[in-house]
Amino acid sequence: MTDKTGWWRSAAIYQVYIRSFADGNGDGVGDLAGVRARLDHLADLGIDAIWFTPWYPSPMDDGGYDVADFRDIEPLFGTLAEAEELIAEAHARDIRVIIDIVPNHCSDEHRWFQAALDAGPGSPERQRFWFRPGRGPDGSEPPNNWKSRFGGSAWTRVPDGEWYLHLYSSRQPDFNWDNPEIRTEFEDVLRFWFDRGVDGFRIDVADGLVKDPHLPDVDDGDETPFSDQEGLHEIYRSWRKIADSYGGERVLVGEMWLPDMSRAARYLRRDELHSAFNFDFLVCPWDAARFRDVVTRTLRAHDEVGAPAAWVLSNHDVTRHVTRYGREGDTGFSFANRLHELPVDRERGTRRARAAALLTLALPGGLYVYQGEELGLWEVLDIPDELRQDPVFARTRGADPGRDGCRVPIPWSGDEPPFGFGSGGAWLPQPASWRDYTAEAEAADPASMLSLYRDGLRIRRSLPAGSLEWLSLGEEVLAFRIGTGFTFALNFSAAPVPLPAGEVLLASGPVDGELPTDTAVWLRS
Ligand code: NOJ
Numbered sequence: 001m002t003d004k005t006g007w008w009r010s011a012a013i014y015q016v017y018i019r020s021f022a023d024g025n026g027d028g029v030g031d032l033a034g035v036r037a038r039l040d041h042l043a044d045l046g047i048d049a050i051w052f053t054p055w056y057p058s059p060m061d062d063g064g065y066d067v068a069d070f071r072d073i074e075p076l077f078g079t080l081a082e083a084e085e086l087i088a089e090a091h092a093r094d095i096r097v098i099i100d101i102v103p104n105h106c107s108d109e110h111r112w113f114q115a116a117l118d119a120g121p122g123s124p125e126r127q128r129f130w131f132r133p134g135r136g137p138d139g140s141e142p143p144n145n146w147k148s149r150f151g152g153s154a155w156t157r158v159p160d161g162e163w164y165l166h167l168y169s170s171r172q173p174d175f176n177w178d179n180p181e182i183r184t185e186f187e188d189v190l191r192f193w194f195d196r197g198v199d200g201f202r203i204d205v206a207d208g209l210v211k212d213p214h215l216p217d218v219d220d221g222d223e224t225p226f227s228d229q230e231g232l233h234e235i236y237r238s239w240r241k242i243a244d245s246y247g248g249e250r251v252l253v254g255e256m257w258l259p260d261m262s263r264a265a266r267y268l269r270r271d272e273l274h275s276a277f278n279f280d281f282l283v284c285p286w287d288a289a290r291f292r293d294v295v296t297r298t299l300r301a302h303d304e305v306g307a308p309a310a311w312v313l314s315n316h317d318v319t320r321h322v323t324r325y326g327r328e329g330d331t332g333f334s335f336a337n338r339l340h341e342l343p344v345d346r347e348r349g350t351r352r353a354r355a356a357a358l359l360t361l362a363l364p365g366g367l368y369v370y371q372g373e374e375l376g377l378w379e380v381l382d383i384p385d386e387l388r389q390d391p392v393f394a395r396t397r398g399a400d401p402g403r404d405g406c407r408v409p410i411p412w413s414g415d416e417p418p419f420g421f422g423s424g425g426a427w428l429p430q431p432a433s434w435r436d437y438t439a440e441a442e443a444a445d446p447a448s449m450l451s452l453y454r455d456g457l458r459i460r461r462s463l464p465a466g467s468l469e470w471l472s473l474g475e476e477v478l479a480f481r482i483g484t485g486f487t488f489a490l491n492f493s494a495a496p497v498p499l500p501a502g503e504v505l506l507a508s509g510p511v512d513g514e515l516p517t518d519t520a521v522w523l524r525s
Helices: 032-037 039-045 080-092 111-119 124-128 180-195 232-244 261-268 279-283 288-305 321-325 346-362 391-395 432-437 439-443 449-460
Strands: 012-016 049-052 096-101 155-157 163-165 200-203 251-254 310-312 366-370 468-470 477-482 486-491 503-507 519-524
Touching: 032 039, 032 080, 039 449, 080 096, 096 180, 111 124, 180 232, 232 251, 232 261, 251 261, 261 288, 279 288, 279 310, 288 468, 288 477, 321 346, 346 449, 346 486, 346 519, 432 439, 439 449, 449 503
Parallel strands: 012 049, 012 366, 049 096, 096 200, 200 251, 310 366
Antiparallel strands: 155 163, 468 477, 477 486, 486 519, 503 519
């Protein structure tokens, strides 16, 4: 692998949600064999690294974010030996490998949680989690009023009468990070995978590990006692030392949905995490002023700590952005609002997604591409209830359809489902219209989303580096220059605007002397 110093500062990282990427053994579920067979798609796309969502043994209550063993591979996905081969094969193509680590919680099938259940109240085994007696005369009320982020209470009672904390599903008990054993364990897990060649970790719920030990009640929506606690910084400083003790620039990427970007940036100081997903960008509604504001705040907050921004439009937790941007009404994203009920104009969503891709690829810093985004896939809204698997659907009693719609298996080739995903069907149904959105069909079409991503990722490598300077081309045109010689413009207004001067390097749609609505352009100027 070529050694590019600071590679992570500008890396394009492709997110693989393994069970929906490609199925190598014909059981309808994606696996490592499937990924290995499709590595050339990723090499041709031109990405720098892959981030794999959790690949550990798991009962799959939360798509693998319920980990039963942090040092092995889920048998549905393959074996540890295959994972090692996959890492080597990616490296041979100059692609780095980042894996997910899930330190906030484990599966209820993890041996430590099973031991805690067996050992009973007051035992050291229970100190690895948050077990507490209940409230009320007979302890039948949860210890506090915290809500699970998947709906319902964050507490579940066990037969001996104690309750345990789970910020997610009841099958995902939270670890107690005040216990030094947990710290040692995860440091060892980091080394286990670094020793096997991984180039970094995406840290799940990175803001949530440390809790206020008094577990106080909260007012509605207040997350203070279980998010962004000061004690987290010390944990990440020790993780950073471990990462830095390995060669080849191993990286730590935080998943943090924090309301205040300058708080999030504190985790990106030089001795803590390398980068964090920019979710303010992801949730931003389709509006020039809002995007200008997010980009400005992001660059300022990151500059203060010397960290690169990491732009992201979609992932396995949110409505795909073709659908978000195509909505009538609120084009942003929120976990809380019932936006899934709004009508969608997919053609408009696609036009905007193309423009957003060029924006993301042009901004200073790194970026993420969620599998299928490069094909222009949309959220599948009509999955039958009985096939839905996300615990969010069951825990909200169907009020929230959950996240299955962005996790539908990828269409690779052919005219009929499962579109080359594998030989044994697909674990969630794919729309018949995806026949026009297979990787094979799009590779042959220079006007496809795939061609746009390939061209964008290739040209991006030779764009000038430098700081971003806003250009005033009107309130509803987002335009900036980077260094000397590169101009970006995106027209959010309802009417065409004059094309800025320069030679067109790439455009998200036809541009002929003018820049049409919802269209972005890259210019050498
Ligand atoms: C964030 C992950 O991205 C999501 O898929 C998961 O459900 C939660 N963390 C809990 O692990």
